[in-house]
Amino acid sequence: MELTTIAAVATPPGKGGLAAIRVSGPEALKVMRQVFVPKSPATAFQPRYMMYGHFVDGDRTLDECMAVYLKAPYTYTREDVAELFLHGGEYVVNAALQALFALGVMPAGPGEFTRRAFLNGRIDLSRAEAVMQLISATGQTAAGAALRQLQGGALKFVQEAQGELIRLMAGLVAAIDYPEEIDQEEAVGDLAPGLDALSQRLEAACDERGSRILKEGLQVVICGKPNVGKSSLLNTLLGEEKAIVTDLPGTTRDTVSGSATLDGIPVHFTDTAGIRESGGVVEQIGIRRAREAMKAADLCLMVLDAGEAPDGQDTDILAELQHLPRLVVLNKQDLPPVKEAEAWLSAHGVSPEETLRVSARTGEGMDALRREIRKYAGNPGENALTLARHLYLAREAAQSMRQAADAMRQGVSLDLCAVDLNDALAALGRITGENVSDQLLDEVFASFCVGK
Numbered sequence: 063m064e065l066t067t068i069a070a071v072a073t074p075p076g077k078g079g080l081a082a083i084r085v086s087g088p089e090a091l092k093v094m095r096q097v098f099v100p101k102s103p104a105t106a107f108q109p110r111y112m113m114y115g116h117f118v119d120g121d122r123t124l125d126e127c128m129a130v131y132l133k134a135p136y137t138y139t140r141e142d143v144a145e146l147f148l149h150g151g152e153y154v155v156n157a158a159l160q161a162l163f164a165l166g167v168m169p170a171g172p173g174e175f176t177r178r179a180f181l182n183g184r185i186d187l188s189r190a191e192a193v194m195q196l197i198s199a200t201g202q203t204a205a206g207a208a209l210r211q212l213q214g215g216a217l218k219f220v221q222e223a224q225g226e227l228i229r230l231m232a233g234l235v236a237a238i239d240y241p242e243e244i245d246q247e248e249a250v251g252d253l254a255p256g257l258d259a260l261s262q263r264l265e266a267a268c269d270e271r272g273s274r275i276l277k278e279g280l281q282v283v284i285c286g287k288p289n290v291g292k293s294s295l296l297n298t299l300l301g302e303e304k305a306i307v308t309d310l311p312g313t314t315r316d317t318v319s320g321s322a323t324l325d326g327i328p329v330h331f332t333d334t335a336g337i338r339e340s341g342g343v344v345e346q347i348g349i350r351r352a353r354e355a356m357k358a359a360d361l362c363l364m365v366l367d368a369g370e371a372p373d374g375q376d377t378d379i380l381a382e383l384q385h386l387p388r389l390v391v392l393n394k395q396d397l398p399p400v401k402e403a404e405a406w407l408s409a410h411g412v413s414p415e416e417t418l419r420v421s422a423r424t425g426e427g428m429d430a431l432r433r434e435i436r437k438y439a440g441n442p443g444e445n446a447l448t449l450a451r452h453l454y455l456a457r458e459a460a461q462s463m464r465q466a467a468d469a470m471r472q473g474v475s476l477d478l479c480a481v482d483l484n485d486a487l488a489a490l491g492r493i494t495g496e497n498v499s500d501q502l503l504d505e506v507f508a509s510f511c512v513g514k
Contacts, residue, residue, distance in 0.1 A: 065141075067093060069162045070170035071155055078150030083158055085144040085167060086175055091131055093165050094144035097158070098129045109133040117148060119161035125154045139175055140182035180495060187495025188220070191449055219447075220456075223264060224490050227463070230256050231483050238476050250470040257467040257483075261460035268453045272440055275360070276448055279321065279328030280439045283355045285383075286365035287375040288336025291393040294422035295365060296320065296333040299432070317351055324432050327439045332359075337379050353382070361387045361438045363431075368392040368419065371402035380410055389416050389434055396421040447493075455489045462486035 067087025073080065085093060091107065100106035100115040107113070109131055117125045128147040137143040148154055163169065179185050233253050284292045297303050300320040318333040332355050335348030356362050362383050366372060380390075390412050392403060407417060418434060420427035447456050466482035 066168045067166070068170040068174055069159065069167045070175075071159070072145075072175075073150065075152075076150075077152065081148050081150040081155045083146045083148065083155070083162070084170075084175060085146070085162065086137070086139045086141045086170075086178065087167075088142060089166070090142040090144040093162060093167055094129065094131060094146075096165055097161055098127075098144075098146060100129075107131050109136075117146060117158055117161075119157065119164075124157050124161070125149055135182075135184075138184070139178040140184045141178060188449075188452065188493055191451070219267060220490055220493050223260060223459075224487065226256070226260050227459075227483065227487055227490070230260070231480070231487070234476055234480055234483065238480070254467040254470050257463045261463040261467075264456045264460040264463075267447050268456050269448055270453055272448055275327065275439050279330050280324075280435070281330050281332070281358065281360045282363060282435060282438075283332045283334060283352075283359040283361070284363045284365060285334050285337065285352060285356055286379060287373075290336070290365045290367040291422050292333050292336070292365050293318070295363070295391065295393060295420070296331055298422045298425065298428055299331055317348075317355055324436045324439075327436060329435060329439070337375070356382065356386060359386070361389065361435060363389050363391050363435075365391045365393050366403060368394050368399045368403055369397035371400050372406040376406070377410065380412070387438060389418055389431075391431065392417060392419045393422055395419050395426050396424045452493050455493050459486040459489040462489065 065088055067085065067089040069083060069085040072082040072084040095107065097117055097119070098113070098115055099118055100113045102113070105111060105113075106115075110133075112128055112130045114128055115126075116123050117127045117129075125148045127149070130145050132143040132145070134140055134142045146158070148158055159169075176185075180187055230253055237248075237253075284296055286292055296318065300322050302320070317335075319330060321328055321330045323329065334352030334355055337349050337352055364379060364383055366376060390407065392399075418427060418431045420431050422428075447453055462482045462485040466479045466486070469479050469482065470476070
């Protein structure tokens with residue numbers, strides 16, 4: 063493949079104080095000398111030396127700027143790299159790019175700089191994907207998970223799994239090559255338990271729920287009968303007047319949503335229509351949507367009025383939440399409490415651990431409620447695989463191992479069992495990029511932004 067020199071804007075589009083243009087490839091320094099005129103020529107173009115000067119297009123000066131030359135292999139792509147820092151105006155940036163393209167530099171495609179870093183051996187494929195995961199992170203926890211992967215968390219775990227699988231396969235090969243010394247029953251007794259244990263470790267590392275929450279956030283639905291303070295609770299959790307609050311029952315007739323960040327995790331709160339028997343068509347539609355939102359939620363907050371005795375409507379709502387993740391929130395703690403609420407909770411099997419006492423009006427108990435909500439998001443472990451592609455491949459590898467172990471126990475020829483184990487090893491190799499096609503690389507890097 064012919065190695066070209068590429069360029070792209072590495073900062074977000076739009077107006078700004080600064081825009082960075084990255085140039086990578088064998089002609090980076092040559093091109094840089096043609097478009098950048100340094101203020102101090104004597105010290106110019108030394109590697110890693112930040113220069114002040116002007117960006118020029120022939121005889122025309124486009125901008126006053128800074129620039130730095132980075133010499134291979136000590137760069138992001140392991141190629142010669144030139145970075146130019148101009149003012150972030152749309153005209154200036156586009157004109158600078160066109161000047162570079164006129165000199166034979168090619169426009170970089172999505173993720174092409176990171177793709178070159180992978181192809182040149184600077185990072186493995188899992189770390190390349192972590193770059194985009196880090197760029198896309200919407201919360202501290204998601205960014206932390208991406209950073210762990212960028213620093214080799216997923217790579218280390220997968221490499222350890224590969225090493226264990228290779229060790230087991232070596233035992234299988236020994237049994238195949240020396241059948242007179244190692245019979246099949248003896249080999250199965252040594253190998254099958256190891257394959258079972260390794261497949262279980264891979265399955266345990268596949269944190270699909272954690273992956274979704276890191277990417278999309280935790281979905282929390284606030285539910286209960288009318289006038290228990292659901293909308294007030296939403297507003298307090300969000301820190302803004304998102305929902306209309308009145309003393310009239312049934313004020314909320316549709317779902318009202320808002321988002322906040324709790325300890326690094328995006329949390330999407332949804333206030334719902336009060337659930338009750340009502341003849342109003344509009345309110346009934348809102349109640350139906352409330353029930354749909356409850357079933358799809360990661361966590362339901364059932365709100366009770368601590369100043370009123372629970373009734374049949376509360377009992378019916380609690381029954382609907384029986385098999386759903388829930389917390390019961392006793393709201394209005396600023397009002398005199400009634401003993402019936404405590405007795406009702408106990409009688410209906412609601413434990414103290416899943417009961418929170420708050421006042422949405424005064425803020426009492428809200429910090430404790432936020433901490434409990436945050437617990438439901440969980441934290442991805444050190445070995446957790448959180449990218450969809452990694453989850454699929456790890457499960458594919460685990461399935462191939464289980465098939466091999468089951469086949470061994472059933473007396474299937476060890477030669478045939480080795481086919482499944484080779485499939486498992488290939489699947490793990492596709493996570494790190496050891497076993498990868500151009501089509502897969504195209505799919506992975508198509509989701510990247512241009513300039514990264």
